[in-house]
Every structure is written in structure tokens, then in C-alpha cells.
Amino acid sequence: MISVENISKSFGEVTAVDNVSLQAPDGKITALLGANGAGKTTSMRMIYALIKPEGGQVLVDGINTHEDPVAARARMGVLPDARGLYKRLTARENIVYFGRLQGMKEAKIKERCEELVDRLGMGAFIDRKTEGFSQGQRVKVAIARALIHDPQNILLDEPTNGLDVMSTRAIRRFLKEQRSLGKCILFSSHVMQEVSAVCDEITIIDGGRIVASGSEDQLRDKTGSENLEDAFVSLVGGEKVV
Amino acid sequence: MNLRALKTVFFKEVLENARDKRTVMSSIVMGALFGPILMVIIMNTTIKMQQDKAEQKLEVPVINQAGAAHLMDFLSAQDVTLQELKGSPEEAIKNKDHDVVLAIADDFAEDFSQGRPAKVMLYHDGSAKGAAKVSVNRLRSLLNAYDRSIGTQRLQLRGISPNLTNVVMIEQHDQATKESRGAMLLTVLPYFLIMGLFMGSMYLAIDTTAGEKERKSLEPLFLNPVKRDTVLAGKLAATVAFGLLTLVLTLVAFKLTLPWYPFEKLGMRFNMGMQVMMIMLLVLAPLALLAGAIQTIIAAFAQSYREAQTYVGLVLIVPMIPSMLLMFMPIKEQLWMMAVPILGQNLVINELMRGDIVGWDAIGLVIAGTLIMGLALAWIAVKLYNREKMLFTD
Numbered sequence: 001m002i003s004v005e006n007i008s009k010s011f012g013e014v015t016a017v018d019n020v021s022l023q024a025p026d027g028k029i030t031a032l033l034g035a036n037g038a039g040k041t042t043s044m045r046m047i048y049a050l051i052k053p054e055g056g057q058v059l060v061d062g063i064n065t066h067e068d069p070v071a072a073r074a075r076m077g078v079l080p081d082a083r084g085l086y087k088r089l090t091a092r093e094n095i096v097y098f099g100r101l102q103g104m105k106e107a108k109i110k111e112r113c114e115e116l117v118d119r120l121g122m123g124a125f126i127d128r129k130t131e132g133f134s135q136g137q138r139v140k141v142a143i144a145r146a147l148i149h150d151p152q153n154i155l156l157d158e159p160t161n162g163l164d165v166m167s168t169r170a171i172r173r174f175l176k177e178q179r180s181l182g183k184c185i186l187f188s189s190h191v192m193q194e195v196s197a198v199c200d201e202i203t204i205i206d207g208g209r210i211v212a213s214g215s216e217d218q219l220r221d222k223t224g225s226e227n228l229e230d231a232f233v234s235l236v237g238g239e240k241v242v
Numbered sequence: 243m244n245l246r247a248l249k250t251v252f253f254k255e256v257l258e259n260a261r262d263k264r265t266v267m268s269s270i271v272m273g274a275l276f277g278p279i280l281m282v283i284i285m286n287t288t289i290k291m292q293q294d295k296a297e298q299k300l301e302v303p304v305i306n307q308a309g310a311a312h313l314m315d316f317l318s319a320q321d322v323t324l325q326e327l328k329g330s331p332e333e334a335i336k337n338k339d340h341d342v343v344l345a346i347a348d349d350f351a352e353d354f355s356q357g358r359p360a361k362v363m364l365y366h367d368g369s370a371k372g373a374a375k376v377s378v379n380r381l382r383s384l385l386n387a388y389d390r391s392i393g394t395q396r397l398q399l400r401g402i403s404p405n406l407t408n409v410v411m412i413e414q415h416d417q418a419t420k421e422s423r424g425a426m427l428l429t430v431l432p433y434f435l436i437m438g439l440f441m442g443s444m445y446l447a448i449d450t451t452a453g454e455k456e457r458k459s460l461e462p463l464f465l466n467p468v469k470r471d472t473v474l475a476g477k478l479a480a481t482v483a484f485g486l487l488t489l490v491l492t493l494v495a496f497k498l499t500l501p502w503y504p505f506e507k508l509g510m511r512f513n514m515g516m517q518v519m520m521i522m523l524l525v526l527a528p529l530a531l532l533a534g535a536i537q538t539i540i541a542a543f544a545q546s547y548r549e550a551q552t553y554v555g556l557v558l559i560v561p562m563i564p565s566m567l568l569m570f571m572p573i574k575e576q577l578w579m580m581a582v583p584i585l586g587q588n589l590v591i592n593e594l595m596r597g598d599i600v601g602w603d604a605i606g607l608v609i610a611g612t613l614i615m616g617l618a619l620a621w622i623a624v625k626l627y628n629r630e631k632m633l634f635t636d
Contacts, residue, residue, distance in 0.1 A: 048465060051630045074467040082634075084458035088261040089254075100250040101466035146462065 001026050001184050002153055006056035007046050016042040018208040019056070024186040024201070026152070029179050031195040032188040033232065034205035040188040041081050043205065044157045047186070048078045060153055074102065077151035079159055083142040087131035091122060094130060095145045102149040109148065116144040119177065121170055136167030143171070154178060156187040160194055172198050192229045202228075206236040243475065247468040251476025255450055256483065265445040269484055273441035274491035277434025278499040289504045295376040302344050302381055303327035303334065309346040310354070310362070316388050322381075331365040341377035342366045357396065432591040433565035435492050435526060436584060440533045440561055442488025443481045444554055447537030450477040452550035461633060474624040478534055485530035493519055511597075518594050525590050525608045531616035532583055536560075538623040542632055564588045580604045581611030 002024040009017040017039045024030035034040045046053045049065035049072055058065040058072075065072040085094050092113060099109035117126050120140045125133065130141060139159065147154065154175075160168045175185055175198055189195050195202055196216060203213040212219060212235045216228055225231040259265045303325040307314050314324060327334060331343040347353075347361035354360040362385065366378045394404040454460045464470055497514060505512050537554050544550035564585040567573070575593075580586040586608035593600050626632055 050461065050464060050633065070467045070469065073465060076465075078462070078465045080461045080465065082458035082461040084454075084460075084462070086254075086258055086459060087457075088258045093254075093257075097250065097254050098462075098466060101247055101463075101468050103244075103246070103467065142462065146465070 001061055002047065002155075002186055003059045004043075004047055004056070005058075007043070007053035007058060008055055009042050009046060009051065009053055016208055017046065017053075020205065020208070020210055021056075022203045022210065022213065024153075024184050026184045027179060027182045028200040029175060029185040029187070029198050030201040030203065031199035032186065032203050032205055033190070033192075033195050034188070035190055035236070038190075038205045039208040040190070040205060041157055042208075044080070044155060044188050048076055048080070048155050049073060050080075074149070075151055076153045076155055077147040077149065079139075079143050079146045079156040081157040083139065085130040085133070085138055085141055088129060090129050091126045091133075091137075091141045091144075094141055095148055098145040099148040104149055112148055112150060113144075116147065119174055120144055135162050136164060136170075139163060139167065139171070143174070152183060154183055154185045154187075156185075158189055159187055160189075160191070168194075192227075192232060196228045204232060204235055211235050244468055244472050247466075247472050248476040248479070251473050252479045252483075255446065255477055255480035259446055259449060259480070259484070262445075262449075265449070265484075268445055269442040269488045270491055273438035273488040274495050277430075277438060277492060278495040281430065281434070282499050282502045286502070286504055289507055291373045292376055293507070295373040296380075299323055300377060300380050300384075301325060301340075302342060302377075303331075303340055305331060305343070305345040306348065306350075307346065309348065309350045310360075312354075313346070313362075313388060317384060320384055322384065331363075335365050335367050341370070341374040342381050344381065429569045429592060430565065431496070431595065432588045433562060435489065435496075435522070435591070436529060436561040436565075436587060437558065438492035439485045439489045439526065439530055440537075440558055443485030443530065443534045444537055444558075446477075446481040446484045447534055448541045448544075448547060448550045448554055450481060451538055451541040452544045453547050455633075456547050464627075464633065470627045471624045474538075474627055475620075478538055478620055478623055481534040481538060482530045485533050486527060489526055489530060490523065493523060512595065513597050514595075521594060521600065521605065522591055525587050525605060525612075528609055528612040528616055529583060529587060531620060532612055535616055535619035535623045539619065539626060542623070542626050560584070568592065577604065577607065580607040583612040583615050586611055 004020060004022045006019050006021055007017060008015070008019055020039070020043050022030070022032065032040055032043060042051075045051045047058050047065070049058070049069040052066060060072045061075050063072045063075065085091075086097070089097070095113055095116070096109055099112065104112070117123055120143065122137075122140050122144065125137055130138065133141070143156075143159070156175075159175075160171055163171070172194075175187075179185055179200075187199075200215065201213065202216060202219060204211050204219070212222065214222070219228065219231045219235070220226070223231045223234040225234055299321060301323045302317070304314070305327055307324060307326075317324060327340075327343060331345055334340045334343050343365040345363040345365065347363065350360045350362065364378070364382065364385075367374065393407070397404045397407070454463070463473060466473075497519065500512065500514060503512065536557060540553045540557060541550040544553055561584050564582075565588055567585075568588055573579075575589050579589060586604075590600055590604060590608055
């Protein structure tokens with residue numbers, strides 16, 4: 001369960017995120033939907049306690065992320081925008097490294113690693129060095145290392161960016177599985193079909209501000225639109241002339 | 243600090259970089275072997291060239307040989323090959339066709355027979371190096387010998403003791419020991435040792451910071467429930483370990499190449515026993531911390547791997563400064579100098595090589611001075627990543 005209350009962030013003169021609040025309950029997939037540059041990544045970085053918000057607070061299972069970032073991070077599994085792997089290590093070594101940093105026991109790491117190999121379909125490449133991995137293989141390894149400690153809260157920044165259909169479907173299936181296990185999943189995206197396909201709750205961000213939130217149906221009713229894309233365009237103030 | 247996390251980071255960095263052939267090649271081969279091998283080659287070629295010149299028959303082009311027939315006979319008797327010179331003596335020296343040219347003045351014969359100083363001209367290049375000097379010195383001493391022998395004969399003919407002209411007798415007492423002669427040629431040794439150490443840690447300092455940032459793995463790494471200080475401390479420990487490894491290998495390489503140095507030919511002795519090596523290692527080891535910390539700090543500010551390589555590469559000039567200084571100026575050692583990192587190491591190693599006993603106070607001061615500075619820099623390096631600006635390249 002993640003609850004974000006009135007966080008803001010500016011870089012110099014530019015206000016990237018302005019007074020953002022949102023709720024991501026357990027057992028649901030919540031989307032942070034917005035165009036490129038709308039403030040998704042900055043918001044996510046504040047939520048997973050990489051950077052400090054100017055005012056407001058983030059609670060992860062009731063833990064304030066800036067009072068106790070170490071404890072909060074132990075309850076989160078994050079796939080950030082940056083998802084570089086260590087290319088001179090094998091996929092398994094990459095995952096085990098993060099398991100150890102999570103403070104897990106060796107036996108537990110091994111067991112959990114096998115489970116993730118299975119669930120994400122990584123059997124073919126788990127013991128290969130990650131140099132030359134395809135985009136899909138890389139994302140799977142990045143997700144596995146982020147979730148090695150089986151966290152209650154899963155945060156993903158544009159998880160299917162640049163992936164082909166098969167990989168995208170594998171990841172969607174995996175997220176739905178996690179939802180059925182009662183996990184809290186928050187993910188940011190700019191892809192309507194994606195959000196439409198997997199998310200229960202949608203929060204729309206534009207220009208660093210939250211403009212609407214609710215289920216897909218609620219958003220469509222509110223704007224009288226036929227699909228999420230039209231609802232989104234109408235909510236962010238129409239098609240801007242570029 | 244979370245010790246288990248620190249160890250995890252340390253071993254991962256060591257493993258990852260040990261798999262990188264480029265790191266291993268640059269730290270071990272370049273850092274450890276480059277210095278010793280270069281020194282063996284340079285010293286041997288220099289000595290060989292000088293020896294060849296000294297043993298070779300001296301060949302001297304002479305202008306106006308007819309003007310001083312007696313002198314020519316003397317030189318020939320001393321095994322000098324006299325040659326005719328084509329072109330001007332200035333040209334011959336400038337073009338390095340000859341090391342030295344002798345010219346006999348036109349009125350040499352007349353002055354000689356009248357008992358006036360008769361003039362000869364020596365053409366040579368005073369700024370020439372090594373072997374050329376040998377030829378000039380040999381000819382000059384032959385001319386001096388001729389001068390003395392004729393002078394003595396003239397005095398004896400007039401019934402005067404030649405000893406009257408020897409007013410002062412100089413007896414030389416050279417205090418250079420066999421070790422100190424070796425040390426003069428080996429003033430570059432501390433530089434190569436320190437340089438090796440800097441080169442050994444360089445790639446890790448860059449790879450674990452700027453490299454990790456560029457490959458976009460730093461952000462996910464910092465999302466683990468471990469303090470950034472701890473992660474950085476683990477990285478720095480790996481960097482320092484590679485520096486230390488290179489240092490040990492450089493010392494071993496020097497020890498192993500020692501038989502190839504032409505010490506005997508130079509009448510020198512060079513002391514590098516186990517005890518000397520241990521003291522060298524002891525005073526140099528804290529420098530690995532300092533080197534790793536400086537390199538990590540600099541690499542942290544770079545936006546890319548390449549940029550970091552440029553900046554960190556420039557740091558290699560720093561250990562050159564005290565070594566160069568000591569090479570060209572004889573500095574009287576003061577105890578406080580021992581506390582200055584790099585300078586202190588240079589002084590101690592130079593003393594060790596001269597065969598002097600180095601006091602434990604000096605050794606302690608070198609270690610303490612470098613360690614304090616190294617720890618301060620390490621603290622800065624570790625704290626640097628608490629600044630949000632350091633986390634992203636964009």
C-alpha cells in the first residue's frame with residue numbers, strides 16, 4: 001500500500017512535479033498515466049525515495065520514505081527508468097547481487113531466483129553473461145532482481161517500453177499474477193492500451209499535476225468519451241498545437 | 243555500517259572487473275611491468291653506448307695536421323686515428339658527423355718553437371649527451387698529457403724541477419657509496435611504484451562510478467535497502483584493493499628484474515632485500531587509499547566514462563611532481579616532509595636505496611600523514627553520492 005500526499009519537486013526554475021497525491025492500494029494495479037515529460041519519472045523517483053520531495057510525504061505500508069528510506073526500500077521492488085545490468089556478470093549473478101544487498105539468506109535467494117526464472121521464462125539465458133541480451137531479456141532480468149526479495153509493493157517505470165508483443169504479454173501476465181497474490185502494484189506509462197489492458201486504477205498526470213483519477217470506466221463517463229485515449233486527451237486539455 | 247552489504251559490493255566489483263581483460267591488462271601489465279622493464283632497457287643501453295665509446299679507437303678529424311707534426315705523432319702513438327676533415331668543423335659537429343674536431347692554429351709551429359703557448363681549437367657540442375662526451379673528454383685528456391710532457395721537458399732542459407709548477411696537489415675523497423651511485427640512477431623507482439599504484443586503481447575508480455552511471459545501473463543499485471555510503475565504501479575498497487595488488491606486483495617485478503641491471507659495470511650496489519621491500523610496501527600502501535579516493539571523487543563529477551578517463555588520467559601527473567623535484571634538486575630532508583603524501587614516500591624510498599637506515603619516526607610519519615589525508619578524501623568520496631545531482635547523467 002502506497003500513499004502519496006502532496007509531493008512537489010522543482011529543478012531550478014522548472015517545477016517538474018506540483019502537489020501530487022495518489023493512492024495505490026494492495027491487490028490492485030494502479031497506473032500513473034501521462035505524456036512524455038508530464039512528471040512521471042520524477043514522481044516515481046520521489047515515491048521510491050531516490051530523491052527528496054519538497055514538502056509532502058510518501059508512506060509505504062505506513063513507513064515514511066524520507067524518515068526511514070532503508071526500511072521503506074526493503075518493502076519496495078522497483079524497476080526504475082534506468083535499468084542497466086552488469087554485462088560482465090551473468091543474469092543470475094545480477095539477480096543474486098541484489099538479493100544479497102536486500103539482506104536475504106543465500107538459500108532463500110536461490111529458491112526465489114528459481115521461482116522468478118520460472119515465472120518470467122528466463123531459463124534459456126539465466127546463466128549467460130548479460131552482454132548482448134535483447135531488450136526483452138534485459139527487462140526480465142531487471143524485474144527479477146528488483147523483486148528478488150518478494151516485496152509487498154511493486155513499482156515500475158514504463159515497464160514495457162521498447163518491448164515486443166511476446167515480452168509485453170509475459171510481463172503483463174506476471175503483473176496480474178502478482179496482483180492476485182495481493183501485492184500493491186504502481187506503474188507509470190504513457191501507453192493507453194497498456195494501461196487499459198492491465199490497470200484497475202488510473203491517475204492521470206499532466207504538467208506535473210494530477211488532473212484526474214479513477215477506474216477506466218469512471219474516467220470515460222466523466223468525459224463522455226468512448227475510449228481511454230479520448231478521455232485522456234480531453235482531461236489534459238485537448239490536443240495542443242505543437 | 244552494514245558490513246555484509248559492504249562485502250557484497252566489494253566482491254561483486256572485484257569479480258566483475260577481474261573479468262574485464264582491459265582492466266587486468268592495464269593494471270597489471272602496464273602498471274607493474276612497464277616501469278621495471280623500461281628502466282632495465284634504458285640503463286643497459288646507456289651503459290653499453292658509453293662503454294663502446296670508451297673502448298673504441300678514438301677517431302679525430304684534424305684540420306692542418308702539417309702544422310703540428312710532433313703532436314700528431316704523439317696522438318698516433320696513443321692509438322688515435324687521425325682523419326682529414328671535409329667541410330667546416332662547425333658543420334661536422336652540427337650534423338653530428340663527429341663528436342669532436344681538432345684544429346691546429348696556423349702559427350702553431352712558430353709559437354711552439356718560440357716557447358709561446360701554441361693554440362689548438364677543439365670543436366664539440368657541450369650540450370651533447372652521454373657517449374659524445376666520452377670522445378671529447380678522451381681527446382682533452384690526451385692534449386693535457388702532451389702539454390704536461392712537453393712542459394716538463396722544457397723545464398728539465400733549463401735545469402728547473404718541474405715540481406715547482408705543481409703548486410697544489412688535489413687528492414679526491416669521493417663519499418659516494420656503491421649504494422648511493424645506484425640510487426642516483428634509480429631516483430625514478432619511487433615514481434614507477436607510485437605510478438603503478440595509481441594506474442592499478444584508475445579503471446575501477448572510473449568503472450564503479452562514472453561507468454556505472456553511464457550504464458544506468460547506479461539508480462537500481464541505490465534502490466536497495468543499503469545506505470549509499472556503504473555501497474560507495476564497498477566500491478572504494480575494491481578500487482584500493484586493485485591499487486594495492488598492482489603495487490605488490492610492481493615491487494615483485496622490480497625485484498625480479500634486478501639481475502638485469504648493469505650495477506656491477508657501474509661499480510654500484512643496490513640493496514633491495516626482503517626488509518627493504520617490506521618497508522617500501524608499508525609506506526606506499528596508505529597511498530593506495532589516497533589514490534583510489536581522489537580518482538573516485540574526480541570520476542564522480544564526470545558525466546561519462548570517457549570524460550572520467552580524461553580527468554582521472556590527468557591525475558597521473560601528480561605523483562610525478564615530487565619525483566621530478568627530487569631528481570633535479572638536491573633537497574635536504576626535513577622530518578615534516580615525511581608527512582606530505584607522495585613526497586614522504588619518495589624520500590623514504592630514496593634513502594632506503596642509498597643504503598641509509600630510515601628511522602621509525604620517519605616511517606610512522608609517512609604512514610600517518612598519508613593515511614589521514616587518504617581517510618579524509620575517502621570520506622568525501624563516500625559522501626558525494628548523497629547529492630541528488632550525482633545520481634543522473636541527464
